[in-house]
Every structure is written in C-alpha cells, then in structure tokens.
Amino acid sequence: MLTLEKLSAGYGRMRILHEVDLHVGAGELVALVGANGAGKTTTLRSICGQLPPQAGRIVFDGGDTAGRRPDVLVRDGLVHVPEDRALFGTLTVEENLRMGAWTASAEDTTTRLEQVYDLFPILAERRGQVAQTFSGGQQQMLAIGRALMAGPRMLLLDEPSTGLAPKLTWTMLDAVREIRDTGVSVLLVEQNAKQALAIADRAYVMESGSIVLSGGGGELADDERVRKAYLGL
Amino acid sequence: MTATIDTDAPETRAPSATLAVLKRAGVVGALVAVAIAVALVQSGSGIVVWQSVVTGLLTGGLYGLIAMGLTLIFGVLDIVNFAHGALLAVAMFISFGVVQATGLHPYLTMLVTVPALFLVGVLVHRGLLSGSGGATLENQLLITLGLSLLLENGLLLFFGAEPKNVGLPGETHLDVFGAVVAGSRLYAFAGAVALGLALYWMLQHTGLGTAIRAVASNGPGAELVGINVRRIHTLTFAIGAACAGAAAALAVPLLSVTPTLGEQFNITAFVVVVLGGMGNVVGALVGGLLIGLVEQLTTIYLDGQSSLLGVFVVFVLVLFLRPQGLFGRRT
Incomplete structure (x- = not known):
C-alpha cells in the first residue's frame, strides 16, 4: 500500500x-x-x-x-492525523466530522457519520459542542473520527x-x-x-x-x- | 509528561461564552442609550436626535455590508485588504456606467457589479496575492495599498475628478415617526442588512460556508481533510470583493461618485471591522450600525465638526479598552 x-x-x-x-x-x-x-x-x-x-x-x-x-x-x-490534531476549533463536533467527508458523497457521509458515532459514542453525545472546548482525549477521538469520515x-x-x-x-x-x-x-x-x-x-x-x-x-x-x-x- | 485527566467540565464553557456576548451587548446598548440621552440634552430637540438616530442606523447598514467583505477576507486569509475602498469605487463607476449606458435601474446594476467584483477578486487574489509575492504581511500590505492607488488613479484618468450622480427613479421621502428619510437610504439599508444576513446564513449553513469557516479555523487541518485551501482563499477574497460590489449598487443613488470616494469608506470600514472584532462577520454588521450612529450623533455634539471625529474617538477607545473588538475575533 x-x-x-x-x-x-x-x-x-x-x-x-x-x-x-x-x-x-x-x-x-x-x-x-x-x-x-x-x-x-x-x-x-x-x-x-x-x-x-x-x-x-x-x-x-x-x-x-x-x-x-x-x-x-x-x-x-491517504489521510493524516497530525500530532496537534488540527481540528476546527470554532466548529462543532458534527461540523468537524462533516468537513472530514469533504471529498465524499452525501450518502457516504451519512453512513460514515453513524460509524464514527458508533466507534466513539461520546462524539454523538456532544455533536453540537464546539471542538475547542473538548478535553485532550475527546479531541483525539474527534481527530481520528474526522479522518475516518474521508473513507x-x-x-x-x-x-x-x-x-x-x-x-x-x-x-x-x-x-x-x-x-x-x-x-x-x-x-x-x-x-x-x-x-x-x-x-x-x-x-x-x-x-x-x-x-x-x-x-x-x-x-x-x-x-x-x-x-x-x-x-x- | 503528565497525562491530563478527562472530565466533562469543558461543556459548561459554551453557554458562558454566549452569556458574555449578551452581557457585552447589554453594555453597548447602555452606552448607546447614554449617548442618545446626552445628545437630547445637548440639542434640546427630540426630533433632531430621532432624525440623527434613524439616519445613522440606515447609513450604518451600508457600512456593515462593506465591512463584512473586509472582515471576511481578514478572518479567512489574514489579509488586511487596503484596496477594499478602491474596489468599492470601481464598483460604483461600473454601476454609474451601466446606468448611463443602458438606463437600467441603479439597484439592478447589482447584477453586473456583484459578478464583476467577484471576478476582480479572483484575479487580484490569483494574480497578486496567492503567489509567493503575497506570502508575508508586509508584501500583502504593499500590494493591496499599491493596488488601491493604481485603481483610484486609473479611475481618475478615465473618468476625471468631477463627481458623477446617479438618481433613483421615483425617489420619495418617507416619514418614520417624525423623521424624514429618503427612500433610497431606506432601501439601501434594507438591502444591505438582507445581504449581510444572507452571507451569514451561507457561512453557517452551507457546505462552502462551513469550509470557509474551517479554513479560517485551521488551514493545515482543512488541507488534511481534502479541502483545496488555495481555492477557498480565492473564493473568499472574491466573495469579500463582491460585498463591495453589492454595497456599491445600493449606495450609488446616495452618493456623489468620485474616484477617491473609497478612501473615506476604507477608514470607516476599518474602524467598523476593529469595533466588531477582526474576522467577525456579524460583528461587522453590528459595528456598522454603531459607527453610523456615532457619525450622526457627533454632528449633534460638535456642531459643524467632521463626523469622522467621533468615529476616531470610538476607534481609539476600542483599541485602548477592547482591542479584540466588542464581540471577539472571528466567528
């Protein structure tokens, strides 16, 4: 690969x-x-x-x-999750994830969103929260989740x-x-x-x-x- | 290395931020009330003050729309666009030219000025700013300042210095609870606020708008999700320029069109941007209304003085007391 x-x-x-x-x-x-x-x-x-x-x-x-x-x-x-996570701090969790699927179709975005929420349930609970208010662990989950959204x-x-x-x-x-x-x-x-x-x-x-x-x-x-x-x- | 402990404490931060904004809005509202009360005492005439308030707010809507373009460009590209006023002047001459040539209604020239300025924005960004020449802050400053001189003098060369006027067909004057308001001023205000809100809606609720906010929030991160950051930059610069295009068509019946009219708007727009918070789009709209009000009230406080005097006093006070602007940086 x-x-x-x-x-x-x-x-x-x-x-x-x-x-x-x-x-x-x-x-x-x-x-x-x-x-x-x-x-x-x-x-x-x-x-x-x-x-x-x-x-x-x-x-x-x-x-x-x-x-x-x-x-x-x-x-x-090929998707990279950098050490500083490079999240969109002023955007909500769901907006971050949807941006992760910028290159994907609307259909794929919906299914992947569910998959990511299954993998990290805390993200589903806080989907409306702004990313910069997250703790380190939650930010890391969001960073990986956002990367997965690109498929x-x-x-x-x-x-x-x-x-x-x-x-x-x-x-x-x-x-x-x-x-x-x-x-x-x-x-x-x-x-x-x-x-x-x-x-x-x-x-x-x-x-x-x-x-x-x-x-x-x-x-x-x-x-x-x-x-x-x-x-x- | 110490490990941080995960708690759910940060959740409380979001609502408190909203509260802080509301509190600041309250303070601003109180200051405005005091300013109006002082003006009442000074002039001793309710109708004079009311007329100023109405005129100020209506003019402020246009300031807001112009400043929105400027603040959007700053918030996303970190470019302070000194050519914004000159772009406004270019758009005014386009509007004037179209009205002269075709007899089109001035407001309908927006159909020309908006796409034209969008295109100019694309060309300026691609041609002058996005390459290595526009990499540093100093270069961007020199490029946009140079461009504004070039555009202004180009307009002077082609159109001359004498002011051009575009009348609004069927201009009327309306009575707003005792204040006399030109129809053109009211329509310009309504158009500016509607366009400003539409721009805000676009930024908040569309894919492109979210991508623009994503690039503003974290450029490298945007690239890592597959966003072509350079393209978003170009689009944003073009949208910012198009705001000046829209404002020009709305304002053209209100003003004498001269090649250098951009200078004055540049100054006002910068004060509005700083007041509303650099990069804060809604802040720009609110800031525009406030500055419009300040201008008009200044003429009551200091009879016969330039209305810009009050604007600069506010500018200095904001820089001194709240350099991040009333509503904070960036949305």
Whole structure:
C-alpha cells in the first residue's frame, strides 16, 4: 500500500531523514517508534504531502506521490492525523466530522457519520459542542473520527496517545486496532513504544532520522536493544 | 509528561461564552442609550436626535455590508485588504456606467457589479496575492495599498475628478415617526442588512460556508481533510470583493461618485471591522450600525465638526479598552 524508498527530507538545509526505507502492506498496522526528535513526525509529514522529499520516493497505491498536495492525497485515500490534531476549533463536533467527508458523497457521509458515532459514542453525545472546548482525549477521538469520515484506505496517526490518561491510551489504541480490522492500513507513530509494539503487526525503530531496526511487533518488544533503549527494561 | 485527566467540565464553557456576548451587548446598548440621552440634552430637540438616530442606523447598514467583505477576507486569509475602498469605487463607476449606458435601474446594476467584483477578486487574489509575492504581511500590505492607488488613479484618468450622480427613479421621502428619510437610504439599508444576513446564513449553513469557516479555523487541518485551501482563499477574497460590489449598487443613488470616494469608506470600514472584532462577520454588521450612529450623533455634539471625529474617538477607545473588538475575533 505504501512504500518509502530511500526517503530523505528536512527543512531547508537541515536534513532530518536519511534514506528511510519503509513499507506498509494493505490492511497492515505498522508502528514507527523512536525517541523524541528521531524524525517520526517528519516522516509522516513527508508521506502526507506537507513536506516534499529532498531525495528518494514515496509510493502510495502504486503511484509516486511527488508533487501531490495533502488535499489531493486525501482524495486518493491517504489521510493524516497530525500530532496537534488540527481540528476546527470554532466548529462543532458534527461540523468537524462533516468537513472530514469533504471529498465524499452525501450518502457516504451519512453512513460514515453513524460509524464514527458508533466507534466513539461520546462524539454523538456532544455533536453540537464546539471542538475547542473538548478535553485532550475527546479531541483525539474527534481527530481520528474526522479522518475516518474521508473513507481512507490508509491512515497516518501521529502520537494518538499524547496527553491522554493511561486508561484512555488503551481505549485509543483499541480503536486503532478496530480501524485496522475494517481493512484500513495504518502507520502509527508512537513515543509510547511498549503499547505501540503490543498492537502492531510490524514495527520500525527510528533513530536520528534512520531506520535502525524492523520486525514483528512482538519480536521487537522482546529485542534486547529495544527493551533497553525504548521500553526502560 | 503528565497525562491530563478527562472530565466533562469543558461543556459548561459554551453557554458562558454566549452569556458574555449578551452581557457585552447589554453594555453597548447602555452606552448607546447614554449617548442618545446626552445628545437630547445637548440639542434640546427630540426630533433632531430621532432624525440623527434613524439616519445613522440606515447609513450604518451600508457600512456593515462593506465591512463584512473586509472582515471576511481578514478572518479567512489574514489579509488586511487596503484596496477594499478602491474596489468599492470601481464598483460604483461600473454601476454609474451601466446606468448611463443602458438606463437600467441603479439597484439592478447589482447584477453586473456583484459578478464583476467577484471576478476582480479572483484575479487580484490569483494574480497578486496567492503567489509567493503575497506570502508575508508586509508584501500583502504593499500590494493591496499599491493596488488601491493604481485603481483610484486609473479611475481618475478615465473618468476625471468631477463627481458623477446617479438618481433613483421615483425617489420619495418617507416619514418614520417624525423623521424624514429618503427612500433610497431606506432601501439601501434594507438591502444591505438582507445581504449581510444572507452571507451569514451561507457561512453557517452551507457546505462552502462551513469550509470557509474551517479554513479560517485551521488551514493545515482543512488541507488534511481534502479541502483545496488555495481555492477557498480565492473564493473568499472574491466573495469579500463582491460585498463591495453589492454595497456599491445600493449606495450609488446616495452618493456623489468620485474616484477617491473609497478612501473615506476604507477608514470607516476599518474602524467598523476593529469595533466588531477582526474576522467577525456579524460583528461587522453590528459595528456598522454603531459607527453610523456615532457619525450622526457627533454632528449633534460638535456642531459643524467632521463626523469622522467621533468615529476616531470610538476607534481609539476600542483599541485602548477592547482591542479584540466588542464581540471577539472571528466567528
């Protein structure tokens, strides 16, 4: 579904990513873990079209994404949920969700709205509330819900557990797994490596802008180096 | 990293915000009442004050419509459009020209001025502002200011400086509880308020309007849901310019049309925008009514002085006491 081939990217002359190779298969949940500043967010920003690559290729669904803006990639089925959630703070929950389906037909919008409300019932309860009055957890649910409204085939999630209470983190990650089970491919970026590895099919470990390890989620969770460096064991 | 605890406390914030707006509206209403009372004492004539209030509010409706276009552009694109007044002047000359050439009713020239100004808005945004040249605030300022000089002098070159007048066919004067009101003023007010409310309805209840508000609220987020942000920016700029087009057709029977008439409206519109809250569309309409009122009351307080004096006093007071405007930024 998504392949990065020797992707290098950065801001101006500051190069953050160095020849990153990464692959996410159809219907796969892949985690990208690593320390703060390793280049995880930059990777997602490159994939979604916000940050054009300096070298290398990003292939989504068989086509090179070079030159495609984020709004075009959404139409192609690739939706990014950034770490800051980028919600429409002054709009209501339902308006946020309906905007998520900007590229969809009216029919799809109605069915997906019900699906999102089923996945996150709290959003249905508060559909008339303005998004900026939400707590962190509710905002994250709204951000993921809004992304699902586009009917993505691939979802990029940047730190969905940021700022959440431990109990809510699991609720969120369970929801991510549920989304994968509906056939959506997911690339999950997490600083919270332990939990990310626990739910991922496969995972990559990133350090200073390069992939240093990859393997099955459970396999990496047992790896001595990963345990020492990221799991604090 | 500390985890935040999820509670449902924030729900209470929404109603209290409404309450704050109502409270502020109450304060504004009280200030207006005091201002009118002072004017009554000063002039000693109820009918003079009533005439001023009616004239002020009616003129204010037009200010509101003009300012709505300006505030919409600012709220969504973060561009302070100094060419807004010049665009208004261009629209007035279009209206004047159409009336001269075809004998069309002045109000019907809206059918020409609105699409024409919409198109001008598209061209100005696409041609001058949306590229890298319009990327910084300084550039936008210079571009829109330069454009306004260009348009004004272009009009001077082609039409000359002597004022043009467009009469309203079948102009009548109405009696509004003792105040004498020109029909053209009343119709302009009604048209401006109707269009202003229609614009507000469009922003609140249509897909395009919601997308415009979404872009204003979070541009990168809008792009991430598949909205072509540049296109929304262009449309918004064009709608803002079209507001000036509509206002021009409504105002053309009321004014002498000159190439530089935009300057005065520019100043008034900026004060209205700041008063109503930069980017706040409803605030602009309310602010317009207030500024219209202030203008007229000033002529009672300070006999023979420029009515702009009072407008500037209000401007300075608002900047000093409530720089975010009476009703807050952005809707």
